[in-house]
Amino acid sequence: MVEVSVVNLLQEPPGRLGLAPMEGVIDAHTRDLLTRQSGFDWTVTEFVRVVDARLPPRVFHKHCPELLHPAVATPGGVPVHLQLLGSDPKALAANARQALSLGVTSLDLNFGCPAKLVNRHDGGASLLRDPARVHAVVAAVHEAVGHAIPVTAKLRLGFADRRLAVNCALAAEAGGARQLVVHARTRNEGYRPPAHWEWIGRIRARLSIPVVANGDIWSLEDYWRARTLSGCRDVMIGRGALADPWLAPRIRHWQLTGERLPPTSWATRAEVLTRFAALQRSTLAERVVSSLIKQWLSHMRARDPEAARRFERLKRISNLDALLTGLAA
Ligand SMILES: Cc1cc2nc3c(=O)[nH]c(=O)nc-3n(C[C@H](O)[C@H](O)[C@H](O)COP(=O)(O)O)c2cc1C
Missing domain, CATH: 3.20.20.70 (Aldolase class I)
Structure with a gap:
């Protein structure tokens, strides 16, 4: 390295x-x-x-x-x-x-x-x-x-x-x-x-x-x-x-x-995904927004164990409210 x-x-x-x-x-x-x-x-x-x-x-x-x-x-x-x-x-x-x-x-x-x-x-x-x-x-x-x-x-x-x-x-x-x-x-x-x-x-x-x-x-x-x-x-x-x-x-x-910021916490990631949902929901159907959130969560999971755990737990959920609750819990 x-x-x-x-x-x-x-x-x-x-x-x-x-x-x-x-x-x-x-x-x-x-x-x-x-x-x-x-x-x-x-x-x-x-x-x-x-x-x-x-x-x-x-x-x-x-x-x-x-x-x-x-x-x-x-x-x-x-x-x-x-x-x-x-x-x-x-x-x-x-x-x-x-x-x-x-x-x-x-x-x-x-x-x-x-x-x-x-x-x-x-x-x-x-x-x-x-x-x-x-x-x-x-x-x-x-x-x-x-x-x-x-x-x-x-x-x-x-x-x-x-x-x-x-x-x-x-x-x-x-x-x-x-x-x-x-x-x-x-x-x-x-x-x-x-x-x-x-x-x-x-x-x-x-x-x-x-x-x-x-x-x-x-x-x-x-x-x-x-x-x-x-x-x-x-x-x-x-x-x-x-x-x-x-x-x-x-x-x-x-x-x-010259300073390193600490690793990005799960709470910060969840906040980004929640804001993303709100922005997308203004123009897209709930089901589409849910799959976009899971798409982004999937990009996060390769680099963050908590995102990987959440993805496994949430990947079959298509109801947006349930998904958002699962991100925040
Ligand atoms: C799903 C996906 C969609 C992409 N769409 C475009 C695109 O529209 N235009 C483009 O020039 N490159 C596109 N790329 C390539 C990326 O811009 C980038 O060159 C590539 O992902 C490598 O950089 P990265 O390792 O930082 O992701 C796409 C890549 C992916 C994975």
Whole structure:
């Protein structure tokens, strides 16, 4: 394990923390809850899937309700970037213009999605098989929005292997991307550990734009190891922030003070889940809210024995009141 010390802290400037996009998991309510404490510097929406047509405003507002507020930020003031997924440069450009007209302040392009359905239609990580296509997509979107807003990209290390990792990143940069997030695995590696943080370092060494390290940051130690092995100042965190909603505040606190916050208590976790239920209940049916709570509890259980015990006890309950009582008891 890498020793996390104040000495390391003093040698390095604090880095930025991004909240990762997670389709079907991190929606506007989750972004809101995870950015109420200081920690995250930016967040990204679930992907908006672009096939051919220009999508109506309601699709953008559904993925990014924060567009209805002038700052396009969470209630805690953290900027929200909108993510597009697709493979047709023209269609992506048309939707980028549409997003711009609706007030988007930053556009992210998805080159990482491993889903079979998405890849079969040539979207997400399947574009990593051909750097020229990565370039064409980024360039088309960049040209569509001019210099009005930044275009960024999120990549994996490759599709089946890592041979094109650096070329795809260079292609995105040449197309006009202002920043890359790299999830340190190939598409075929799915979410299997380990994350190859040192490979992000190889990419970073060849690019002049900021490269953000992503994948398997579950703790303060992982955070520092990912930074050390990738050489990146900035990281993006997805599942780790669900497993421990205090992970980003914990990292930020440590960056600023060199002190470790105590582990996140069950009471704090239960409070987050209860607030989550109340937010979701304003728009969704009780049954759906119950399964969303169990989904988040399931993310917590891998890292917290009390969450694991509660999950086992509550996993078959679909009545929302009973579930909330079970969380609080
Ligand atoms: C359920 C799920 C949904 C995801 N949805 C998206 C998405 O919409 N866009 C995207 O770029 N990445 C998506 N990802 C990938 C994450 O953003 C992130 O790159 C990956 O989970 C690795 O980071 P982590 O170990 O911190 O979770 C998703 C991952 C998961 C597990």
